[in-house]
Amino acid sequence: MNADAVRVVIDLDLTGPLVSRHLYGHFAEHLGRCVYGGFWVGKDSPIPNIRGLRRDVIGALRALNIPNLRWPGGCFADEYHWRDGIGPRRQRPRMVNSTWGDVVEDNSFGTHEFMDLCELLEAEPFVNGNVGSGTVREMKDWVEYLTRSDDAPMANLRRANGRQAPWQVPFWGVGNEGWGCAGHLRPEAFADRACRYATYVHDHGGNQICRIAAGGINADYAWTEALMKALSANQFSAGGPGPYQAISIYRSVHDSELFRDRGDALDFDTDAYYRTMVQARRTEELIARHSTIMDRHDPDRRVGLVLCEWSTWWQVQPGTNPGFLFQQNSLRDALAAAVIFDGFHRQAGRLTMANLAQTINVLQAVLHTDPETGALVKTPTYHVFEMNKGHQDGSALAATIVGGPSRRVGDHELPLVSASATAKADSALVSLSNLAPDAGQAIVLDLRGRAVKGFAGRCLTAPRLQDHNTAARPAVVAPRPLGSVSRHARGLSLELPPQSFATIELDLGD
Numbered sequence: 034m035n036a037d038a039v040r041v042v043i044d045l046d047l048t049g050p051l052v053s054r055h056l057y058g059h060f061a062e063h064l065g066r067c068v069y070g071g072f073w074v075g076k077d078s079p080i081p082n083i084r085g086l087r088r089d090v091i092g093a094l095r096a097l098n099i100p101n102l103r104w105p106g107g108c109f110a111d112e113y114h115w116r117d118g119i120g121p122r123r124q125r126p127r128m129v130n131s132t133w134g135d136v137v138e139d140n141s142f143g144t145h146e147f148m149d150l151c152e153l154l155e156a157e158p159f160v161n162g163n164v165g166s167g168t169v170r171e172m173k174d175w176v177e178y179l180t181r182s183d184d185a186p187m188a189n190l191r192r193a194n195g196r197q198a199p200w201q202v203p204f205w206g207v208g209n210e211g212w213g214c215a216g217h218l219r220p221e222a223f224a225d226r227a228c229r230y231a232t233y234v235h236d237h238g239g240n241q242i243c244r245i246a247a248g249g250i251n252a253d254y255a256w257t258e259a260l261m262k263a264l265s266a267n268q269f270s271a272g273g274p275g276p277y278q279a280i281s282i283y284r285s286v287h288d289s290e291l292f293r294d295r296g297d298a299l300d301f302d303t304d305a306y307y308r309t310m311v312q313a314r315r316t317e318e319l320i321a322r323h324s325t326i327m328d329r330h331d332p333d334r335r336v337g338l339v340l341c342e343w344s345t346w347w348q349v350q351p352g353t354n355p356g357f358l359f360q361q362n363s364l365r366d367a368l369a370a371a372v373i374f375d376g377f378h379r380q381a382g383r384l385t386m387a388n389l390a391q392t393i394n395v396l397q398a399v400l401h402t403d404p405e406t407g408a409l410v411k412t413p414t415y416h417v418f419e420m421n422k423g424h425q426d427g428s429a430l431a432a433t434i435v436g437g438p439s440r441r442v443g444d445h446e447l448p449l450v451s452a453s454a455t456a457k458a459d460s461a462l463v464s465l466s467n468l469a470p471d472a473g474q475a476i477v478l479d480l481r482g483r484a485v486k487g488f489a490g491r492c493l494t495a496p497r498l499q500d501h502n503t504a505a506r507p508a509v510v511a512p513r514p515l516g517s518v519s520r521h522a523r524g525l526s527l528e529l530p531p532q533s534f535a536t537i538e539l540d541l542g543d
């Protein structure tokens with residue numbers, strides 16, 4: 034145990050911006066075993082399902098209160114033609130998923146199956162339109178198919194396929210990765226294209242769409258600049274809503290700054306772990322920098338910033354299809370997620386949505402399904418989402434860490450304690466991480482402004498950073514009660530084990 038207690042000061046009555054539940058969003062792409070074998074097994078599968086959708090997956094995700102689900106990609110979105118995925122399943126045309134594994138896609142999971150999934154999950158759909166290889170008309174028709182209620186041709190086509198009432202679709206992605214899979218465009222060229230496509234994504238009836246133009250990755254600020262400039266050049270500058278209401282960015286975390294240096298998901302040493310934590314923490318800095326560019330064009334913060342894909346990204350698990358992006362998920366991934374979420378809470382004034390890449394069996398998934406037995410496994414990252422779910426729609430609170438150990442990692446000074454907090458009417462939630470793998474950390478929560486009536490702590494840790502869950506050992510990394518929390522003259526005191534993530538729920542009720 035580190036002898037010096039670190040003080041975390043929280044003013045419980047000084048609330049900041051809303052931490053939208055959409056910061057806990059998800060992403061399902063037609064990639065590897067995310068949709069097929071992950072969400073979708075088909076009605077005839079021996080795996081218990083609801084109209085072809087895995088029952089256990091729905092249960093596990095509902096327990097996270099997942100607020101939204103992005104689909105059908107990713108890069109796949111820019112080669113997806115929605116009309117291939119409607120009507121009787123056996124008659125649907127096939128296609129080649131050329132981005133992911135070069136496999137044949139039979140389109141058995143399409144628009145109706147996705148909307149059914151969202152309804153079962155009680156999650157809001159985030160449909161990503163095809164700007165790369167689709168037409169403006171195709172996108173316009175898809176919106177009509179989904180959301181119109183009158184006797185318009187697309188609404189009638191939907192009814193002919195078995196769905197009477199229109200759906201609500203609050204989020205619409207305009208393309209994906211303009212610099213790559215949407216056509217290798219320059220930022221300015223893509224911004225013009227996004228304006229044109231978004232113009233035809235209409236609001237029908239009571240359905241109001243937030244159109245999200247695809248932006249840049251990591252520190253590629255040219256995309257944010259170009260997308261915001263294009264908005265300023267539109268009626269947006271005269272007070273109108275502009276063709277799109279949000280722009281996105283992408284973030285992938287490795288154990289270095291460079292994408293090509295992706296390490297192994299499990300075979301890593303302590304130095305690589307620390308480098309990963311530096312990169313996880315850097316996510317907040319990148320969000321803040323993109324935000325600053327947006328502030329210049331949009332000081333009133335009318336345009337949302339959406340981190341439409343974030344994850345750790347390791348080499349694929351040996352022996353699996355390199356195009357399927359399956360990677361194991363260890364305690365290191367959970368700690369990376371915890372640090373990233375702390376940054377999200379602090380940046381909530383501009384960050385309106387974030388989507389984990391991806392929900393099942395791809396990259397930093399929260400769920401794995403065994404390809405042979407079908408067994409469902411909750412990854413360590415799942416537990417961070419679950420322990421943090423109380424932050425959804427809370428108000429951000431500043432959690433100021435006074436002092437605290439840090440470690441030199443290359444050019445960076447990495448603080449070893451990370452914290453964030455939110456409040457609701459009668460409760461608050463504090464998230465704390467101790468990133469040191471070799472020392473526990475005493476913490477004093479210096480709580481001001483409101484009386485704390487009760488408290489409960491939970492902790493996620495494991496003996497090794499490489500520890501992970503499998504079908505045979507599903508709870509190696511799983512939350513347990515944190516027994517060390519007790520009253521202190523300043524609020525509460527507690528002890529964080531080495532390499533741990535903890536949440537402390539505070540009862541502020543009368």
Ligand code: AHR
Pocket residue numbers: 062106107108109209210342390391396
């Ligand atoms: O999430 C996997 C892929 O990563 C997505 O298809 C793409 O948008 C990104 O490069």
